[in-house]
Amino acid sequence: MNKDAYVPINCGFYDQLEVFALRKMKVDLTYFSKDKEGRINGAVIENFKTQTNGEFLLGTHQNETVKIRLDRLISVNGINIQDIYGDACKRLPKK
DSSP: OOOTTOOOOOOOHHHHHHHHTTTTTTEEEEOOOTTEEEEEEEEEEEEEEEEEEEEEEEEEEEEEEEEEEGGGGGEEEEEHHHHGGGGGSOOOOOO
């Protein structure tokens, strides 16, 4: 199996992301980026896009475009996805 293959996220988590988007709320995002952890404070989720390599969150932060693959999210507004939704979201493989 391709270690970068997309793993669909939990539907309850996706619903929560949609609420943030509908309300145009500023959110803090923590996510996996390559082999490190990334963080964006105060992003606004605007939409979601499905592509051949996964589903993506699209938004803005300080007038810059934000695009994060959904299965790379670790937490949103301090809510740790693993704690709330279990193993629904993929973690980077250990080396």
